[in-house]
Amino acid sequence: MKQIYLDHASTTPVRPEVVEAMLPYFTEQFGNPSSIYPLGQEAADVVAAARETLAGLIGAAPREVYFTSGGTEADNWAIKGFARANAGKGKHLITSAIEHHAVLHTCEALEKEGFEVTYLPVDEHGLVRPEDFAAAIRPDTILASIMFANNEIGTIEPIAALAAIAHEHGVVFHTDAVQAFGHEPIDVKEMGIDMLSASSHKIYGPKGVGLLYIRKGVKVENFIDGGQQERGRRGSTENVPGIVGFARAAELAAADMTAEHDRLLALRDHAIRRILDEIPSAKLNGSWESRLANNVNFSFEFIEGEGMLLQLAARGVCVSSGSACTSGSLDPSHVLLAIGLPHEIAHGSLRMTLGRDTTREDVDFAVDSLKATLANLRMMSPLYEDFQHGKVASVIERLKADGFPYAN
Structure with missing residues (x-):
């Protein structure tokens, strides 16, 4: 059976050129x-070059x-290291309600040390409003x-607008750019x-390596x-091998960035339009305009997410319901709840993230498989049967009035 991998936000295969660069080390x-x-010293030189x-x-x-060792360590170091080094200046931090858990759990740990944290709300598209910040x-x-x-x-x-506001008030600005680096x-x-x-x-680099940029003059504890x-x-x-591979992967990503961004954008929008046009009671999550070029995220009414993922996997389509770091949780996504989705919609979410090897045929196969999977699951849903006969009101109908993108 053909396998179509559409979970590149979770992880990516290492590119052959990257493996080749790493092997000697x-x-x-x-x-x-x-x-000495x-x-x-040869190893020190390649680390410096990377x-x-x-x-x-x-x-x-x-x-x-x-x-x-990766993005999680970098987030922990940036936030805990800065907060502890500068506690004498203040003990208040600001983040958003939709951060990765590497940031949220780090902030929660600092709250136990006496710091205060404001978790900013976001709008229905997941955008932090500069005025709220x-x-x-x-x-x-x-x-x-x-x-x-x-x-x-x-x-x-x-980011630029938020950072400018932070600097107007003498606040240091950190961003978790794990999903954007090499893509934007x-x-x-x-x-x-x-x-x-x-x-x-x-x-498309190795696991177990990341980076933290710290602007000169910013005080951060080890x-x-x-x-x-x-x-x-x-x-x-x-x-050393990981650092060499990281640098090579980043070089390749930078060289391909514009062309690959445009190619993925076309595939992404093709998938979004097909789902909106062909699948009833489907809601696009997040902004369509201000969105990563490879990200497709939908919620489907009358669907339980785990069953959807299992049936898609049986058809050879690898997707997720949200962050890979919370895939074992039965709770609905904190991100989807933060953008205003009710629990019953948030539980039926699907994330497809496209990659370098994704083709239009892959996208069409995935959407066709999704249509078949949802039809099968909804056949077993008494709520969907009642909805078809007008016996229950659809949550989607309530969301339409709020301007959420949806399928007919």
């Missing part, structure tokens, strides 16, 4: 970058880029962390970003103590 050039003999490459892709200086800033606000693009519904936030143009200086988290495995690696800021022997 597992075997022949396996030195520790902290060693030539084998170690740092320069990645820094250049976001408009940063190489000394402002620190390697981590400005109103939430207090004299003791020291840090704001707003994601660049949402991992579930793909909404791209107005990012210039930390032009956009006013003070700290940024990114991850390799979302851009997060992992140990040796003098990362200029004394993060102990642990560097993951």
Whole structure:
């Protein structure tokens, strides 16, 4: 059976060019970058070259880029490290209600240490309103962390505008750019970003490596103590093969970015239009205009999400119902609840995220499989039968009045 992988927001396959670049650093050039003999110094040199490459892709200086084990560590380090280092200036933080749990759980941990956190609401598309952000800033606000693009519904936030507001009030601005890095143009200086988290495995690089950009002058406590690696800021022997692979994957992503963005955008919109036109009681989640080019997220009435995913998997279509980090949870997505969906709609959600190898034929097969799956599941739903006979009111009907995109 053919398998169609449409969960690239969860993880991506490593590109062959990336594997090729990494291989020597597992075997022949396996030195520790902290060693002073030539084998170690060769490793130190390639780490430095990778740092320069990645820094250049976001408009940063190489000394402002620190390697981590991934986006989650980078988020933890940025938020906890900054909050603890600057608690004397204030103990109030701002984030949004739709952040990845790497940010939300980090903020919750800081609340146990006596920090206060404001969780900003979002509009029906998942956008943080600049006026809400400005109103939430207090004299003791020291840090704001707003994601660049949402991992579930793909909404791209107005980062430059939010960062400008933060700086007007002397607030440092961090963004979790894990879903956007390598897919959307990012210039930390032009956009006013003070700290940024990114991850390799979302851009066809290896798992277990990421980065944290910290603007020069921003005071952040060390997060992992140990040796003098990362200029004394993060102990642990560097993951040389992973760092090399991350840099190579980022180079390739940057070279392909414009063409791949346009190609995925056409496929994404084709999928969205087909679902809206051909599947009853379907709601597009997130902004259509301000959205990642590969993200399709819908909720379907009279459907339970787990059954939908299992039947699609049996047809060879790999998709998700939201963040991969919460796929084992039976609770509805916090993101979908934050944009105003009732529980009964949020439970029937589907996320398709397209990738480099996705074709129009793949998208059509996935939509056809989705149509068949939903028809099968709804045949077993007494609520759907009652709805067809006019015995119950549809939640979709209530959402129509609120301007949510929906299918007839």
